[in-house]
Amino acid sequence: MSRRRRSEHGVVLIEAVVVSFAVLAICVPVLSMAARLTDARTAASLEAESVASWVARHGDLPSTDDRFIVDVQTDGNTVVVTANTEVEVIGIGGARINVTVGDVARAPISPYRSSP
Amino acid sequence: MTAAKPGGRTEAGSVLPLLGALIFVAFTVIALVTEIALLHGAFLDVASTADGAAEAGAAMVDPAALHGGSIGLAQATAGQAAEHYVRSVAPSDDASIEVTITEICVTVEREHPLSVLPIAGIRSQLISVEACAAPATG
Numbered sequence: 001m002s003r004r005r006r007s008e009h010g011v012v013l014i015e016a017v018v019v020s021f022a023v024l025a026i027c028v029p030v031l032s033m034a035a036r037l038t039d040a041r042t043a044a045s046l047e048a049e050s051v052a053s054w055v056a057r058h059g060d061l062p063s064t065d066d067r068f069i070v071d072v073q074t075d076g077n078t079v080v081v082t083a084n085t086e087v088e089v090i091g092i093g094g095a096r097i098n099v100t101v102g103d104v105a106r107a108p109i110s111p112y113r114s115s116p
Numbered sequence: 117m118t119a120a121k122p123g124g125r126t127e128a129g130s131v132l133p134l135l136g137a138l139i140f141v142a143f144t145v146i147a148l149v150t151e152i153a154l155l156h157g158a159f160l161d162v163a164s165t166a167d168g169a170a171e172a173g174a175a176m177v178d179p180a181a182l183h184g185g186s187i188g189l190a191q192a193t194a195g196q197a198a199e200h201y202v203r204s205v206a207p208s209d210d211a212s213i214e215v216t217i218t219e220i221c222v223t224v225e226r227e228h229p230l231s232v233l234p235i236a237g238i239r240s241q242l243i244s245v246e247a248c249a250a251p252a253t254g
Contacts, residue, residue: 012130012131015131016131016134019131019134019135019138020134020138023135023138023139023142024142026142027142027145027146030146031145031146031149034146034149034150034153035149037153038153038156038157041156041157041160042156042160045160045164049164049167053171056171078168078201078204078205103160105164106164106168106205107167107168107171108168108171108172108175108197108201110171110175111175112175112177
């Protein structure tokens, strides 16, 4: 194999590595974003549901997780709880993009709950 | 990259198939992850509806049994309460309810339309969640 042919193979290898890195550099943040948003949505959903169940059964507000902003409303015989939380979707250096993710949970008010 | 090989072929374009394959795999992975995330969100909604319906039904205790010192469900009322809850929260979902004296089980089903996988011929996915609840003191 001549020196020139070896050089061409080396260039092709470098191109392949650069292209692979570029594709990964595009994909990984998108996948990370999807994972963070899904995780936050799940956490918000569980928080909203546990608060809704508590309010429906006991009437008063339970102690909530500080990461969530919880809003409790009553719609007829149903407790409607909205839990919102902030997620850092992308953080590069000092710059950050935050998104608010939330979920709504409903629970029927128990006729036997301990306080109105 | 245009130097000719002995057979007249060059190295030009040799990275192109790799680039194409990588982009295809990357977009497929992103599409699948997005679809799974959306499906998970829909599953949470259906699970929440099923839980609420089971709880609404389990609150309908039988007063006669209660006076007798035991806790049991008023089966007809419990079923109606669970049905009413599903209709008011998720009118488009299908629900099947099984009530016994001690327990109510609600199965909620939703046909979730997929957003990316229709390209592969899969248009929707059935999400089915069963939740059971029983009356109790405490």
